[in-house]
Amino acid sequence: MARSWLDIDPSSDFSLANIPFGIIDTPEDVTRHVGVAIGSYVLDLKELAHRIGANNLLPFGAHSTPGVFETRTLNAFAKLGRSVHRHVRERIQDLLVRMFLPMDIGDYTDFYAGYHHAYAVGVMFRGPANALQPNYTHLPVGYHGRASSIVVSGTPVRRPVGQILLDPKAEPKQPTVAPSRKLDIELELGCFITKSNDLGHPVSIDEAEKHVFGYVLLNDWSARDIQTWEYVPLGPFNGKNFTTTISPWVVLADALEPFKTKGIENPTPLQDYLKEKREETVFDIQLEVDLTTPDGNTTTITKTNGKNLMWSFPQMIAHHTLGGCPLRKGDLLGSGTISGPVPEESGSLLELSEGGKRVIQLNGGEGRTFLKDGDTVTFRGFCVGKEGERVGFGECTGRVEGA
Amino acid sequence: MARSWLDIDPSSDFSLANIPFGIIDTPEDVTRHVGVAIGSYVLDLKELAHRIGANNLLPFGAHSTPGVFETRTLNAFAKLGRSVHRHVRERIQDLLVRMFLPMDIGDYTDFYAGYHHAYAVGVMFRGPANALQPNYTHLPVGYHGRASSIVVSGTPVRRPVGQILLDPKAEPKQPTVAPSRKLDIELELGCFITKSNDLGHPVSIDEAEKHVFGYVLLNDWSARDIQTWEYVPLGPFNGKNFTTTISPWVVLADALEPFKTKGIENPTPLQDYLKEKREETVFDIQLEVDLTTPDGNTTTITKTNGKNLMWSFPQMIAHHTLGGCPLRKGDLLGSGTISGPVPEESGSLLELSEGGKRVIQLNGGEGRTFLKDGDTVTFRGFCVGKEGERVGFGECTGRVEGA
Numbered sequence: 001m002a003r004s005w006l007d008i009d010p011s012s013d014f015s016l017a018n019i020p021f022g023i024i025d026t027p028e029d030v031t032r033h034v035g036v037a038i039g040s041y042v043l044d045l046k047e048l049a050h051r052i053g054a055n056n057l058l059p060f061g062a063h064s065t066p067g068v069f070e071t072r073t074l075n076a077f078a079k080l081g082r083s084v085h086r087h088v089r090e091r092i093q094d095l096l097v098r099m100f101l102p103m104d105i106g107d108y109t110d111f112y113a114g115y116h117h118a119y120a121v122g123v124m125f126r127g128p129a130n131a132l133q134p135n136y137t138h139l140p141v142g143y144h145g146r147a148s149s150i151v152v153s154g155t156p157v158r159r160p161v162g163q164i165l166l167d168p169k170a171e172p173k174q175p176t177v178a179p180s181r182k183l184d185i186e187l188e189l190g191c192f193i194t195k196s197n198d199l200g201h202p203v204s205i206d207e208a209e210k211h212v213f214g215y216v217l218l219n220d221w222s223a224r225d226i227q228t229w230e231y232v233p234l235g236p237f238n239g240k241n242f243t244t245t246i247s248p249w250v251v252l253a254d255a256l257e258p259f260k261t262k263g264i265e266n267p268t269p270l271q272d273y274l275k276e277k278r279e280e281t282v283f284d285i286q287l288e289v290d291l292t293t294p295d296g297n298t299t300t301i302t303k304t305n306g307k308n309l310m311w312s313f314p315q316m317i318a319h320h321t322l323g324g325c326p327l328r329k330g331d332l333l334g335s336g337t338i339s340g341p342v343p344e345e346s347g348s349l350l351e352l353s354e355g356g357k358r359v360i361q362l363n364g365g366e367g368r369t370f371l372k373d374g375d376t377v378t379f380r381g382f383c384v385g386k387e388g389e390r391v392g393f394g395e396c397t398g399r400v401e402g403a
Numbered sequence: 404m405a406r407s408w409l410d411i412d413p414s415s416d417f418s419l420a421n422i423p424f425g426i427i428d429t430p431e432d433v434t435r436h437v438g439v440a441i442g443s444y445v446l447d448l449k450e451l452a453h454r455i456g457a458n459n460l461l462p463f464g465a466h467s468t469p470g471v472f473e474t475r476t477l478n479a480f481a482k483l484g485r486s487v488h489r490h491v492r493e494r495i496q497d498l499l500v501r502m503f504l505p506m507d508i509g510d511y512t513d514f515y516a517g518y519h520h521a522y523a524v525g526v527m528f529r530g531p532a533n534a535l536q537p538n539y540t541h542l543p544v545g546y547h548g549r550a551s552s553i554v555v556s557g558t559p560v561r562r563p564v565g566q567i568l569l570d571p572k573a574e575p576k577q578p579t580v581a582p583s584r585k586l587d588i589e590l591e592l593g594c595f596i597t598k599s600n601d602l603g604h605p606v607s608i609d610e611a612e613k614h615v616f617g618y619v620l621l622n623d624w625s626a627r628d629i630q631t632w633e634y635v636p637l638g639p640f641n642g643k644n645f646t647t648t649i650s651p652w653v654v655l656a657d658a659l660e661p662f663k664t665k666g667i668e669n670p671t672p673l674q675d676y677l678k679e680k681r682e683e684t685v686f687d688i689q690l691e692v693d694l695t696t697p698d699g700n701t702t703t704i705t706k707t708n709g710k711n712l713m714w715s716f717p718q719m720i721a722h723h724t725l726g727g728c729p730l731r732k733g734d735l736l737g738s739g740t741i742s743g744p745v746p747e748e749s750g751s752l753l754e755l756s757e758g759g760k761r762v763i764q765l766n767g768g769e770g771r772t773f774l775k776d777g778d779t780v781t782f783r784g785f786c787v788g789k790e791g792e793r794v795g796f797g798e799c800t801g802r803v804e805g806a
Contacts, residue, residue, distance in 0.1 A: 107510075148728065151601055
């Protein structure tokens with residue numbers, strides 16, 4: 001059981017595992033309303049709903065009842081049903097053990113090292129003959145991302161508004177400003193830097209491992225329709241910079257060391273600055289993605305593995321600093337979307353839905369191509385050792401809010 | 404005259420404007436060597452050269468004489484000639500009034516709002532029919548840059564090593580790892596943000612001006628050969644992230660307000676979120692670029708004007724935040740390269756040399772297509788009002804060091 005930042009007596013009936021509901025008033029607010037008990041404290045839900053917004057306590061389906069914590073009895077709340085009760089209780093537990101962004105992030109760089117993802121997306125846009133650009137196997141392709149919009153797991157993800165082409169084939173091209181209709185996820189690993197290099201001083205591949213602090217799961221939320229229109233010729237911008245979610249616990253480099261394995265073979269002879277001494281350079285991490293609908297039905301929409309990378313983080317570090325660019329303590333590198341070799345193991349809805357042409361069937365009968373408002377996406381990742389020892393990341397989760 | 408951080412008596416013969424040379428010894432170093440007098444202090448040049456490197460005191464042409472400050476008389480130094488004396492004196496003055504990066508920069512975004520530059524470079528790469536991408540007149544195209552390698556004017560610029568294609572037409576493509584042979588400048592304005600917006604909360608075009616702190620000159624040093632090979636499909640990376648130089652003094656938004664003028668007309672009807680109330684949205688700033696060779700010959704290689712932008716900074720802010728991306732206090736936006744409508748007014752060597760095909764003639768008889776080691780590039784920018792009042796940026800300068 002998680003511990004709260006509140007000082008809760010372990011012998012209290014009203015532990016974080018309980019969260020009983022009742023009717024209170026306070027010297028500041030003498031109208032009766034709803035509260036919960038936690039240890040020897042009372043949490044005023046009317047006041048909390050005012051401060052953080054009732055919609056941050058209630059599930060998406062109950063957003064039309066924001067006044068439910070302001071009533072004189074619990075009847076209105078009771079009537080909302082068990083799934084709402086569960087949601088509110090879990091939200092309160094979350095609030096009491098809130099996690100924060102674990103690092104001050106200076107710069108964030110997102111790579112594209114997931115070969116199967118790069119290839120599958122390339123086929124969609126350019127056909128199989130030109131799926132990968134000629135540079136792909138020569139260097140770890142990457143671009144600078146946006147540090148200011150990186151958030152910790154659990155932070156709501158607002159659907160971005162942007163310029164999109166509703167009819168991409170019409171000439172002249174006429175974009176519309178609208179909420180994205182192709183909101184997607186990207187399943188990635190994130191790597192935090194612990195040791196800075198000075199401007200003008202590259203990090204050699206043999207030293208690169210010493211610059212790694214640890215790893216997180218990373219969801220590079222992407223608005224495909226915004227991205228498609230904006231990204232030429234300088235790369236993704238508003239299609240990516242609205243939110244990037246990372247898991248809250250940094251798994252140290254040493255904890256993952258036993259799970260190193262071979263990555264995807266690169267047919268191209270490497271430049272010296274990218275040559276590693278070991279063959280095992282990426283991680284055997286089991287990765288899973290759950291999609292939970294507003295109704296509460298959860299489906300595991302993909303399972304894949306962290307080893308599906310053609311470039312390792314040490315290679316990314318060596319390449320990033322080759323021209324002298326300084327990486328600083330706290331900088332974050334993303335691996336790029338991790339997809340397996342078969343379509344079911346894809347790390348994005350773009351691939352799972354074949355560019356929106358195939359409906360992904362969910363438990364409960366709904367289907368998806370891209371995300372709907374109220375959907376929650378949760379990444380999990382863990383390694384299992386030879387003797388069954390497990391090293392995991394916990395969750396990287398976010399719920400989509402309307403634009 | 405600049406003031407030093409040293410406490411110099413105004414009546415001293417040995418002001419910052421003097422810097423006389425002499426022979427000294429010290430309790431720590433009893434061998435006679437070279438020093439200079441500043442106020443009531445003596446600066447030990449032998450010790451200084453040890454600490455910062457003699458090459459940081461001497462000009463490029465005199466790098467073979469690092470021991471010149473360790474001799475028992477000034478004869479060796481005297482023999483180096485007047486241009487070396489001038490360089491060392493100015494370096495010492497610089498060191499004594501050193502400027503620093505004026506802001507803690509969170510994120511840096513570089514736009515592409517210089518229409519003539521975008522068009523000219525587009526013609527080079529894709530021909531006149533496809534010079535501009537269809538999105539260009541619909542939104543201010545931009546990409547995320549690298550904050551960690553932004554430096555203040557005067558910081559040396561090390562020529563980056565990177566993957567380059569020596570023979571771009573050979574198949575299969577075979578990159579070489581080598582120092583860039585196409586090191587270039589980009590003449591830009593930088594804009595610092597003073598007011599943050601929260602994640603998920605766009606800044607409206609009418610409010611955008613309030614988010615601006617002030618402006619600097621910005622040199623987005625670019626390695627064209629590295630950039631050409633790496634930039635597909637996700638945009639510029641190592642070709643840009645080795646150094647970005649800004650001028651040290653932030654000119655406040657109010658100081659530039661009287662110099663607002665019309666930018667380049669955009670033939671495309673704007674989306675509402677990009678519509679400004681005034682027609683005067685960019686600045687009438689006279690911009691000049693000097694190139695100084697290692698021999699000390701200076702040539703003004705371009706003159707242009709800050710009004711050569713199709714998008715204003717308020718438009719960039721409105722677009723950047725449209726999907727909810729937070730801009731934070733201290734974030735930096737670059738305008739993109741500013742070139743005038745005719746080739747002589749270009750803000751990059753790529754344009755001035757027509758992609759390396761035309762030699763730019765310099766005073767003293769040398770020519771350039773791209774930068775050589777030891778070259779110094781200096782940007783200047785200033786506005787002149789109706790009554791002759793001048794509002795200027797000072798200098799944004801950097802000297803190229805070998806890889």
